Amino acid sequence: MKAFAQLLDRLSFEPSRNGKLRLMADFFRRTPDPERGYALAALTDTLKFQHAKPALVRALLEERVDPVLFNLSYHYVGDLSETAALLWPAAAHPGEPPLLSEVVMTLATTSRAAFPRQLTLWLDTLDEIGRWALLKLITGSLRIGVSARLAKTAVAILGGHEPNEIEDVWHGLVIPYGQLFAWMDGTGPRPASVDPAPYRPAMLAHPLEERDVASLDPKDFSAEWKWDGIRVQAVAGHDADGRRIAKLHSRAGEDISAAFPDLIESLRDPRFGDSALDGELLIMREGRVQSFGTLQQRLNRKTVSVKAMADYPAHLRAYDLLAESGEDLRSLPFTERRERLEALVDRLHDPRVDLSPIVAFDSWEQLAEFRADPVQAGAGPDADAIEGLMLKRRESAYVPGRPKGLWFKWKRNPFNVDAVLMYAQRGHGKRASFYSDYTFGVWRGTPEAQELVPVGKAYSGFTDEELTRLDRYVRNNTTSRFGPVREVEHTTEKGLVLEIAFEGLNRSTRHKSGLAMRFPRVNRIRWDKPTGEADRIEVLESLLNSPNER
Amino acid sequence: MCRGLTEICTRSRSFFVATLPDPFTVGFVRTQDILTLTPAGIYCPAGDFFVDPMRPVGRALVTHGHSDHARAGHDKVMATAPTLDIMDVRYGQDFTRERQVAVLGQAVRIGDVVITFHPAGHVLGSAQIAIELDGFRVVVSGDYKRSQDPTCLPFEPVQCDSFVTEATFGLPVFRFPDAETEARKLLASQALFPDRTHLLGAYALGKAQRMIRVLRDLGYDRPIYLHGSMVRLCDYYGRAGIDLGELRRVDPAQRGRLGGEIVLCPPSTLKDTWARKFPEPITVAASGWMRVRARARQKGVELPLIVSDHADWPALCATVREVGCSELWVTHGEADALVHWAGMQGIEARPLHLMGYGEESDEALDEAA
Structure with a gap:
């Protein structure tokens, strides 16, 4: 717990991404299993336990500190966990501070009634920073500016791997990630990816610069509209028991399936097969794409009401196919993937899923006109939801991350x-x-x-x-x-x-x-x-x- | 009158205070008979002098060299020899017309009172001033700390009837770790980021030299780089017999080459254009304020070190108990909590809310350059 607390402390002040990676990689290198695994779970927010309520922390403190001094302190510090961490009286016989693994496992098994006593015991053994980290952890608000992706990237650095390789196997891993660290240390094999509907790191585009245009041949590129929704990955597969699993992932790999049961139902259709589709999540009403503002009614929700689904029906506009019937298509050229995508969408024949049409063009000048006026270019009523154009090199494989020279976004004038x-x-x-x-x-x-x-x-x-x-x-x-x-x-x-x-x-x-x-x-x-x-x-x-x- | 009697009388007074006001105290000396508050600061009429006055006065007794306590332009200044030297270094030799050296522990009569300087443990030369009138002793502590500091004499508790204290960190959230623990964090960070410059913001007087000395005691023997405004005071510490190892003034043209080095600068320069030219600088600050995360964040500090030259909460409480005072005046800082605590201990406490202290301002430090 002590080393982990110090890591959190340092991370909470470190503004630079590289600095954070360095701190985490150093921690993972120096910390033994299973402690580093539990730390990774905490940083990626995958620990599951009943969070402690701030009221409990407050109550414990009020038993120990004069109320006037508590209030003066709380107003000064402005954060309950931190105030408690700083005010907690030093114990006469503190004993050994707990390991992070101990904290996590105890939290999973301690009853609500026994918890205050357990927390008191821990607080007595820790110093200010340790108490702060513990209280942040158990109240479920780390807020140290580290995303799950960044923590995984730090792990990847450890073994000299690409962060995407970690993503590929992440869903098959279990806390405390012994297999993963063994792989990074070179003492174990690459863990198998057992997620039946895994997220595949997305391929991203560079903004098109004026100077790029001169050096690019229009014949090498395919153009599509850039839709003003959110980028998603729709994936389906079968689990070990042969059950059909479908998931919707956000661009960053977050599982957002629970908020879109309407779309998930479409993906469960056997005609979709064990496939992975890259596309734009939109709201479609009466055949028209709605504004981003409307889509926001369904974003950032854990669940969704029947009414919200009826009022804001989710729609998937597909533009790429990453896997089909279990076959990884990412190394194929875009044109081949596109052909197979068209066939799949046709086969699926679901009004909730359609294709992002190809915009045919001969010259950059012509494309510039389309960009300026999508209605004239045949976008019809959906022109409202167009942010600009996407240009994809016909020969390009699906490369995770933001590779140079393959995909460009050419946004409309702001x-x-x-x-x-x-x-x-x-x-x-x-x-x-x-x-x-x-x-x-x-x-x-x-x-x-x-x-x-x-x-x-x-x-x-x-x-x-x-x-x-x-x-x-x-x-x-x-x-x-x-x-x-x-x-x-x-x-x-x-x-x-x-x-x-x-x-x-x-x-x-x-x-x-x-x-x-x-x-x-x-x-x-x-x-x-x-x-x-x-x-x-x-x-x-x-x-x-x-x-x-x- | 002996001290014991005063204590008894003061106690009985507070016991009867509700029913027997003023007449009961006639004939007994109390703090306000020795010290009064004026716009210039704390004044002692019986000796006709001020303690740490904030504007020019006839006679000033100065506790230590920080710019909020030691100002230039007084007619006469009495202070310890190092404090007078520091004022000389900072303000030039004309900072006063007449200097009087206070020898620690030596009683001197001024007017009707007898004063004695005692070490305060704050910075080099810092002292508390004990003032006695008719057997009643007031100690004006100035700024002080109780933790170990290799660059100055330790605080010496002086039994007194009335204690005038600071309360810069007068809240129970302020409990400071020892300076070595904190300095080790800096060395660990330096090992982890060997290409980046660690810019350590610290007050030019006291904190800077203490941090350097602590680093040296931990075995750090590489040259330590100094912002130009810190050189003269560090040189003075060296002359005063405090070995700070090899120090180098930062040559602005060479800033790009100081990756991996420790550079000390006044806190105000941390966010200046001056700081931008170092390779990927890490902003480090050594201060008691770093105990509170929001304060560190507001200052943009990336590596906060909790090192203070002031007493933390346990030290404030322990000191008040140790000196055995029955009256407590709190000059500046977070007075409310300390006054509340003292009240619970049966000590009559009063916040003075003196403006101007606790603001050893960065601007003042830069002027000292």
């Missing part, structure tokens, strides 16, 4: 709005010392009494030189500070206008403006433009009402 810089915050990693996160707003209210209302936050879109200049601007025009945030001068007379590009707009109850922007970034810095001429909120609201006018 929306633009002129907004005023309101607040700035320092960035992370390389940008740690720069004010690189910008909150911007647009005008609201009558011209006599108008105020800026924040509508979004941008972190990118500027060059290093521009960043240096923005950073200097922020430092020289700060009007107040709130912790790490600087308020930057923003009146009708003084301030800085940023031209913000964004991909779309949704209604939001979380934001003061009632709007949430998708992927906003700084398009241009308008050093020249007076703040009074920045856009008004009505401009954005009109976009909301007619989401497809660009």
Whole structure:
């Protein structure tokens, strides 16, 4: 527990991805089995136990600490687990701290009634950092900025493997992952993948740059629309008992099947076979693809109601086939995979699953016209849900990750709005010392009494030189500070206008403006433009009402 | 009057306080008869001097050299020899018209009071000041700590009737590990990231030298690099007999080559353009504030080291008990919790909320460059 606690502590402060990988790889290298396996389970959020309630932690503490001192401390620290970790009185005879494996196994078997006593015993043996880590673990909120994927990548580094190789076998593994670490250490074979419907790491595209176009031959590429949904992998197979299993995975490999029983039913169809299909999850109503905002009604849910399924029917628009009847197709050229995909979708004959059509073109100029006006190019009413174009090299195998030169995304021109810089915050990693996160707003209210209302936050879109200049601007025009945030001068007379590009707009109850922007970034810095001429909120609201006018 | 009698009287006073107000105390000395609060700071009318005044005064008794306690421009300054030296290094030799060296443990009469300086364990030269009038002793502690520090004399508990304490870390969440444990974290990180520069933010006076000395005691013998503003005080520590090993001033042009090295700088420079030129710098900070994660995160610290030159909560409580005081004045910091705790111990405690202390500001440090 001690080494694991120190790892969590270090990770919670480490901003850089490489730094985190280094810390984890070092930990996995130095920590014996099964401790490192349980740590991996904790980091990938695969441990299953009844989480402790904060109220219990609080109650234990109130038995031990003067209430006035507890409250003063809690208000100062601002986090219950951390307050408890720091306030817990040192035990007279602390005893040996538990191993992480001990904690995990005990949690799985301890009754609710016996738990407070068990927790007390552990807290007595640990130091501040150990107590903090234990409380974070048992309350189920690690929040140290490490994704499951990153933890697996660290394991892969250990054995000099690719992270995707870990993904391939991950579903067949059991905690504490002895087989996996033996494979990484070179003392055991590659574990068999026994997941009947495994996730296969996705192939991703690079944005198409102007300069790419000149060097690419249109004949080498196949084009499709880029749909404004979420990328999913639909997979079916048979388990050891011969039962048919179907799963829907997100792009990152998360199993989201439980939220889409309507689609899963389609995939269970024997005509789908033991196949793996890459496609876009959309909401389809009366034959029309709905906006991303509508799709969001069904995202990030653990389960789904019958009503939600009826109101927001899920649909799969297929664009690639990774496996068919148990055969791995990923090494085949795109054109062959596409032929087999077309045949499969035809055979399946399910209204919930259709093909993403191929957009035929002769030249880049022609394709540029299609991109500008998908309706003219035959996209019909679905043009609303088109983000741009995907270009896939005809000869390309399905390569996990983001390989160079094979797939490109060519997005439609984004929306633009002129907004005023309101607040700035320092960035992370390389940008740690720069004010690189910008909150911007647009005008609201009558011209006599108008105020800026924040509508979004941008972190990118500027060059290093521009960043240096923005950073200097922020430092020289700060009007107040709130912790790490600087308020930057923003009146009708003084301030800085940023031209913000964004991909779309949704209604939001979380934001003061009632709007949430998708992927906003700084398009241009308008050093020249007076703040009074920045856009008004009505401009954005009109976009909301007619989401497809660009 | 003997101390024991004072204690009894003070206790009985607090016992009867509800029914028998002022007249009962007439004839007994209390803290407010010796010290009063003025806009310039704590003043002793019977000796006509201030302790750590925040603006220029006629006579100042200075506990230690941090810029929030030791300011330039007083007519006369009495302090320990190292504190006077430090003020000289920081402000130049004209920082005062007349210097008076306070010898530790030596009683000196000033006006109607007798004062004695005692070591406070905070930084080199730091002292508590005991002030006695008619057998009533007040100790103004200045800033102090109880943990071990190889760069200064340890805190010496002085029995007193009234104790004037700081409470920078006056909350029970502040319990500090020993400095060696924390310094080992820095060395472990250096071993794990041998190509990155470890930028250690530490106050130029006291913390910097303590961290260097602790690293040396752990066997770290490579050169340690210093931000320009730290050089003079480190040199002074060397002259004062504290061996800090090989120190090198950072040459701005060479910053790109200091991968794998430990570089000390004032906390304010951690996020400056100055810090950007090192290879993948890791932001390290040594401070008691690092005990609280949110504080470390707000400062953008990637490797927090919990090392403080102030007393943590157990040390504050232990010290108040040890000096045996019946009255407690809390100058600055998290006074509320300490005042509450003292009340539970039957000690009459009062928060002063003195503004201006506890702000050894980064700007001031940079001025000292």
